[in-house]
Amino acid sequence: MTAPDPGSLLHPVAGCADLVPRHVVKARLLGQDLAVWRADDDFVNVWADRCIHRGVRLTVAANDGAELVCPYHGWRYSNRSGNCAYMPAHPSDAPPRRLRVPTFRSEERYGLIWSGGSPEAEPPRLPHLEGEDTLVLRALPVNAPPDLALQGLLEWPCQPVPAPGDGASISCDSAGPFAVAVTARTGGTEEAVVHFVQPVDGGRCVIRPVMRGAPAADRRLSILRHHARQLEELRTRLESSAGSPVAVRGPSTPLQPLRRPTATAVSGRAPQLEVCVARKWLTAEGIAAFELAPVSGQLPSFQPGAHVDVHLPNGLVRQYSLTNGPGLTSVYRLGVKLEPDSRGGSRCMHVSVHEGDRLQLSEPHNNFPLRRDAARTVLIAGGIGVTPLLAMAQTLQRQELAYELHYFAQSDDHLAFGEVLEPLSTGLVKHLGLSPDQTADEIKKITHDYGTASHLYVCGPGPMIEATRAIAADSGWPEDAVHFEYFKNESELHDASSFEVRLARTGQTLVVGPGVSLLDSLRDAGVDMPSSCEQGVCGTCMATVLEGELDHQDVFFNDSERAAGDRILTCVSRAGGHKIVLDL
Amino acid sequence: MYEPTDQASTATEYPAGSQISESDWHILAGFWHPVAFSSELADGPVAARLLDVDLVVYRTSEGAAVARDLCVHRGSKLSRGWISDDGACIVCPYHGLHYDRSGQCTWIPANDPDSAPPPKTMRLVSYLAAERYGIVWACMKPEPLRPLPEWPHLDEFGPEWLRIQIPKGTWAATASRHCENFNDIAHISWVHMKTFGNRARPVVPDYTLEQTDYGLYMALPYIEVERGFNDDLGEREREVFYRHHLTYPFATDLRVDYYEDDGESFFTSHFFDIGSPVSARTTDIYQVSLTNIPGATVEDYAEYQLVTNSEDIVIVESQRPENVPLNLAAETHIRADRLSVRYRRDLVEMFGLGSPEMIA
Amino acid sequence: MIRLYDYLLSVNCYKQRLLLSILDVPYERVDIDFYPGWEHKGAEFRKINPLGHIPVIDDDGYVLWDAHAILVYLACKYDPSGSWYPTSDPQRLGEVASWMLFAEGTTNTASAARLHVNLGYDFDLEACQAGAHRLFRVLDEHLWFREQQGQAWVASGESPTIADIALFGDVALSEDGGISRLDYPALRRWTERVQRLPGFIDMPGIFPVAKAPA
The missing domain is CATH 2.102.10.10 (Rieske [2Fe-2S] iron-sulphur domain)
Incomplete structure (x- = not known):
């Protein structure tokens, strides 16, 4: 029988108890360095120990409960997805969704965290440990190859736990490719300890013992000490013989990073996520709240201000902001106001969509990103416009950044998501039942003293957004300090143009419409384009141009390269005229 | 025990056992x-x-x-x-x-x-x-690929300038990682919080970046926090202007103008930094400073620079892979990284470094 | 006012700054010109400490040197709670003394390796690293069993002692000296606990940690 490929199996990488709150455990499995951390929602993340920007170890990052913060440039990475959430050097940019740390599987069993393996691999299930409580004993790192440790454990018939007398019959048996079980029988009692061997790399391993049964509190410590002493002796033996040549069972395949269940090679606005309405309730007068859970896998992470396109049962597509705070990662939470003159969007959500129904969503898009570097952040919400601002307020509150959330509504009954507003009390100011003129007066008061590094975010009815922008401008707020969202707004890139692209090799002709990148259009047409930064910096998505004027919007090319006009970065640049021909 | 009698097989310039690829070695030796x-x-x-x-x-x-x-x-x-x-x-x-x-x-x-x-x-x-x-x-080659860096200030300076030589450091990092870090702006607000970094100013503006005959020139303003290394006036913000002159491959003259409160007059320091590639992953750091800040002392300045280095060293030594990936898709780049992207491209396009693994 | 003869990059000096900060005791730093003058080795400084090393404190004319001795003095004199150097509890005091001696070992191995790497000191790097790993194994196991008993600190009891301060700097800066803490998860958790103590201050090379959850 051939030994299974270690890379196809799940192996322990840490004890569950090692993952204390706000901590990052350093681990290594089959030569891959790992950063393992538990978020405040109890999700255990197993990530490559390397910031994707400049390669700094993420085990020196700070775990703030929802994100890891790299100490080099302050990049933040989200719980679960590993997506880059925020780049402080460019605070008004939403990081491209492709920026993510490689993530690995994480499973919990027998008090250990298991990772690696092929997608269908399961942590081992051993009769020795089933059906009862287990106690994780002290794990011991050993500077000896995993094979040597396994062999050493098989030849190590030690009483696993202290027992009276020495008449025990002890047996050591292989319990799978990377585990050895020790069973000791004395009279009618039987003790069992399974030693899992974590293959760190070719020359090192960690022995992780798990004992069957939960001993009484007064015996617990003596068992732990007894076993640790025994294992220490074994380690001394193993390490002194590790110098001799041993056939090392090295990793034949590297660890498989997880792929996001949704990360198919498509983009644009096609529906990509299937969700189920997990909960629907009336959160305020005329406002229905929805919690949408993934049908399988995980939901992509997103940043405050993001929205999803919801594909409704009646065929309409509507955009709704996500209200989630940083702790809520298992569902998307939306608020939908029933519009009296609804053309069928909000009415359909209110009337036809029920708990248990399935819906198609796009991945989250963010045209309304939140800066986290402001000295003062003012959020102004009008009615249902509160939804993206709720996500922002919760993020700011969690990071202990100063903010005010001004919530304008008709009455107390019209305030949505009271349970979310409650903990925001320090920053929340309610303005109830005001006329448009009174509202304008309030907004004047709120915005009258502009100070540097202040930022204003407004979301609500169109006239209110217009009024707020005008009032803020009068009070001296610079344009780039006032942020607002109309759905389908024009982003900062000049992507309003529409043009034709002819692919010289395949003969296809595509039309790139306003608001869609050339890169996305190419992918939609089935061209396999690599990309990395998607900001016109790294040059990964370059294509050769055969004909046509170019509108370069990257910072990758220098002036002469730009003037040559023979290459284009498809993520941000566009045709200067109405047509280009690419060598694709 | 014995060297082979056939000398031809051993008499190469390229040192046996070097972790630097042979192709890169011959380029760097120039x-x-x-x-x-x-x-x-x-x-x-x-x-x-x-x-x-x-x-x-x-x-x-x-x-x-x-x-x-x-x-x-x-x-x-x-x-x-x-x-x-x-x-x-x-x-x-x-x-x-x-x-x-x-x-x-x-x-x-x-x-x-x-x-x-x-x-x-x-x-x-x-x-x-x-x-x-x-x-x-x-x-180590008879025809140098590039002349020595041209730093006329350091050849000759008036009595108002103080020259400070920093003790040589040995970093367990590649010379390019060190050089990129020395010319990196975005990390200042995160890494240098004991020296001059300003956590409240993390945003990197669109800076000037030019290709020159010696390498790269970068210029931009920043607002440092002065923490009393050079005076006793306590912690405060101070406007500065940075001019980086990076001479390929590993030498930088960083000129910092420190503005007075009037916003016009200023004093200047130069931080000259050269990484010398001892081996693939070991770099000796040579640093010399010049300053005309009144009252500056060698002791204070050297300590300032050593503390700054010790803030960087843990970060740079932790970077993986140790070699700078010259394949630009191997790391993520943002607008603040324009200098580093241009640097990596030039090392490939001008000198052919990173071959043969890299060049298609 | 206490004067501390200090150098920012010295771990032994940092131990004093850390305890003084935690105890909220005001002091005056006297920055020793380590480089280029090697002032601590000069005749003037040897009048203060004939051994020619720092830190040294001068507390209104009372002069004391040796990092761990100064910690004892500062804790006894300036910690009214008596918890940092528990003189009223012989057993805990014995443990503190024992781990302070252990910390001499980590200073001579882990911190020596760092001096070699950062400041070019002439030490046998490999021997220092191997020695540090031997000690870290012992300390990691000790701290793991402390955790199993529901305790957080090096010496028994509910509160930290100067043994934690004496060990912290050597451990927290060990990766500077090429000593990975991959194999010491309990040690890594303990360093974070120290970093979350009220009044904690860091030094270059120590990465900040996130706040404890509310």
Whole structure:
């Protein structure tokens, strides 16, 4: 029988108890360095120990409960997805969704965290440990190859736990490719300890013992000490013989990073996520709240201000902001106001969509990103416009950044998501039942003293957004300090143009419409384009141009390269005229 | 036990066992790199290591010299020898052989004084050497790819300038990682919170970046926090203007103008930083500063720079992979990284570094 | 006012700054010109400490040197709670003394390796690293068993002692000296607990940690 490929199996990488709150455990499995951390929602993340920007170890990052913060440039990475959430050097940019740390599987069993393996691999299930409580004993790192440790454990018939007398019959048996079980029988009692061997790399391993049964509190410590002493002796033996040549069972395949269940090679606005309405309730007068859970896998992470396109049962597509705070990662939470003159969007959500129904969503898009570097952040919400601002307020509150959330509504009954507003009390100011003129007066008061590094975010009815922008401008707020969202707004890139692209090799002709990148259009047409930064910096998505004027919007090319006009970065640049021909 | 009798198979320039690829080695050997501070040569020859080659650095009355640290007679380390009393030669500690600045053996003491002078072929493996800016530089190829950095300020400066030489550091990192870090703006607000970083100013503006005949020029304003290293006025924000002149491959002149409260007058410091590639993953750091800040002292400035370095060193040593990935898709780049992207492209496109793994 | 003869990059000096900060005791730093003057080795400084090393404190004319001795003095004199150097509890005091001696070992191995790497000191790097790993194994096991007993600190009891301060700097900066803490998860958790103590201050090379959850 051939030994299974270690890379196809799940192996322990840490004890569950090692993952204390706000901590990052350093681990290594089959030569891959790992950063393992538990978020405040109890999700255990197993990530490559390397910031994707400049390669700094993420085990020196700070775990703030929802994100890891790299100490080099302050990049933040989200719980679960590993997506880059925020780049402080460019605070008004939403990081491209492709920026993510490689993530690995994480499973919990027998008090250990298991990772690696092929997608269908399961942590081992051993009769020795089933059906009862287990106690994780002290794990011991050993500077000896995993094979040597396994062999050493098989030849190590030690009483696993202290027992009276020495008449025990002890047996050591292989319990799978990377585990050895020790069973000791004395009279009618039987003790069992399974030693899992974590293959760190070719020359090192960690022995992780798990004992069957939960001993009484007064015996617990003596068992732990007894076993640790025994294992220490074994380690001394193993390490002194590790110098001799041993056939090392090295990793034949590297660890498989997880792929996001949704990360198919498509983009644009096609529906990509299937969700189920997990909960629907009336959160305020005329406002229905929805919690949408993934049908399988995980939901992509997103940043405050993001929205999803919801594909409704009646065929309409509507955009709704996500209200989630940083702790809520298992569902998307939306608020939908029933519009009296609804053309069928909000009415359909209110009337036809029920708990248990399935819906198609796009991945989250963010045209309304939140800066986290402001000295003062003012959020102004009008009615249902509160939804993206709720996500922002919760993020700011969690990071202990100063903010005010001004919530304008008709009455107390019209305030949505009271349970979310409650903990925001320090920053929340309610303005109830005001006329448009009174509202304008309030907004004047709120915005009258502009100070540097202040930022204003407004979301609500169109006239209110217009009024707020005008009032803020009068009070001296610079344009780039006032942020607002109309759905389908024009982003900062000049992507309003529409043009034709002819692919010289395949003969296809595509039309790139306003608001869609050339890169996305190419992918939609089935061209396999690599990309990395998607900001016109790294040059990964370059294509050769055969004909046509170019509108370069990257910072990758220098002036002469730009003037040559023979290459284009498809993520941000566009045709200067109405047509280009690419060598694709 | 024995070297092979067929010398042709062993006599290559490229050092056996080097972790630098052979292609990169031959390119890097064509640049000037520091091998010692001039001040280190006061008491005789010193040992150095450059691109995995052991060198002896010495100064005769004719000037500084660099050669393999190997007496051609019996392979002794010349760095353990001394300079002859007349100042003309380095003396091997084993049998007293004398070599002049060019590496020519001029005297074999064991030979009959009346015998012929040592043959012309009896010479050290010597390299180009130059002494400038208080630093001895070596180039291991006969035709340097690029001249020495042009830093006229450091050649000649008036009495209002103070020169500070920082103790040489040895980083367990590649020279390019060090160089990129020295020219990185975005990390200042995160890493340098004991020295001049400003956590409240993390945003990197669209800075000036130009390709020049020596390498790259970058310029931008920043607002530092002064933390009392250079005066006793306490912690406060201060407007500065940075000008980075990066001479390829690893040498930077960072000029910092420190503005006074009037926003117009300023004082200036230059931080000259050169990474010398000792081996693939070890880099010696040569740093010299100039400042005209009134009242600045060597002690305060050196401490300031050493603390700054110690903030960087843990980060740079932790970067993986240790080599800078010249394939731009291997790391993520943002607008703030324009200099680093251009640097990586130029190392490939101008010099061919990273081959053959990289170039398609 | 206490004067502390200090150098920012010295771990032994940092131990004093850390305890003084935690105890909220005002002091005056006297910055020793380590480089280029090697002032601590000079004749003037040897009048203060004939051994020519720092830190040294001068507390209104009372002069004391040796990092761990100064910690004892500062804790006894300036910690009214008596918890940092528990003189009223012989057993805990014995443990503190024992781990302070252990910390001499980590200073001579882990911190020596760091001096070699950062400041070019002439130490045998490999020997220092191997020695540090031997000690870290012992300390990691000790701290793991402390955790199993529901305790957080090096010496028994509910509160930290100067033994934690004496060990922290050597451990927290060990990666500077090329000593990975991969194999010491309990040690890594303990360093974070120290970093979350009220009044904690860091030094260059120590990465900040996130706040404890509310």
